[in-house]
Amino acid sequence: LPLRTGRTAIGVVGLDNDKQGPLLTPEQQRLLDALADQAAVAIERIQLVADVDRAKLAAETDRLRSALLTSISHDLKTPLAAIMGAAGTLRDFSAALPEPDRAELLSTVLDESERLNRFIANLLDMAKIESGAMEPNYAFHYVGDIVGSALQRARKIIGEHKIETDIPKDLPMLKVDPVLFEQALFNLLDNAAKYAPASSTIRMQGWTDNGSVLLQIMDEGPGIPPGDLERIFDTFYRVRKGDQIRAGTGLGLSICRGFVEAMGGTIMAANRTDGSGAVFTIKMPRPANPPNFDASNTDDHDVGDVA
Structure with missing residues (x-):
């Protein structure tokens, strides 16, 4: 019995009967x-x-x-x-x-x-x-340590931009790969410095919420066109300004997402509601059993001043 459509035959069904008759x-x-x-x-x-x-x-x-x-x-x-x-x-x-x-x-x-x-x-x-x-090498680290390292690496890229940080010293430690996490923050700082005007402010802040640790980087650039928000993390995707495509490789934000997701976190992009600029938010799970270090000794994990 042929299986036919309007275009062609695509198969055959065979029937068998071991009894006499039709x-x-x-x-x-x-x-x-x-x-x-x-x-x-x-x-x-x-x-x-x-x-x-x-x-x-x-x-x-x-x-x-x-x-x-x-x-x-x-x-x-x-x-x-x-x-x-x-x-x-x-x-x-x-x-x-x-x-x-x-x-x-x-x-x-x-x-x-x-x-x-x-x-x-x-x-x-x-x-x-x-x-x-990608195989993260997990270890417990203070958020301020990694933020400080990323800021130091990004000094030349930051240039004349002002940096404001609000990273509480009592934030819980994160179980992350410090190299991957620092690179994700570095790429976000690079992106902010690239799109925001010189001498504008780049702000980094962190807080906890419902068992998660969140880090946010905000700039004072033109923001992200609504049509680009869904694709901003796509590989090689670059935001357009009018008929022009912004300079860059289109890899930095895609790598951010890859690194963050490899460590069990998420990253989101949005536009600021209090003015012009983009907001990138990293959300990492709060470890259930972090090591019992002395949280009062904060001198070793201070963010530092990189403005």
Whole structure:
């Protein structure tokens, strides 16, 4: 009995009868024909859904490949051009250059090398996340320690921005991978400094709520367009401003989400309600049995002053 749709035959149903006489009565034949037609339609729909899913996956793969090539071509070419230009000038004219000019060129080489290193590290981190090879090395840490380390690393990126912190010293310790958690905070600070005007304020605050520890980073930039909120953490996705796409790799926030979720937390993006700017909130589970350290000795886990 063929399984046919309006387009083609997609299968066959075989019947067997070990008794003598007709295999089916006319009424049974009509019923079986109707069931076969319905089964054929259902199978065809399943195949069509699978075809659509494969097409979407292929399109997304092409998009990511194109975005990766674009990102690599820009984010490798720009720092390499600066490094080669500064190094070439030092090689050809070092003896004739005043000391301040030589120092500035050397600083350019170092800064652009660090930028290149961050980009490559982001690519490697994203590869680990996408392959499922991310394995956090958990340990108990004070939130203030990790926040302070992230702020120190981000000093050059923060530049002229003012930093305000409100991280209570009595926040419970978190069981996290300190390297991954610090990198997530660093990427959020980098994002805030990139989008917020110079000399504006970036605020970090932390609190507890219903068994969770929350960390929030707020900036005074233009905020996130409503249409971008759902995709802000997608790999290689960058916010548009008018017809222009913002500079950057589109990896930083995606890595944030990958790291935070790998440690059992969540991250959310929103716009400020008290003015212009974006808000990113990390929510981590509060450990059930943290180590019994002396919480009154807070000198060793102070956030510090990085403004």
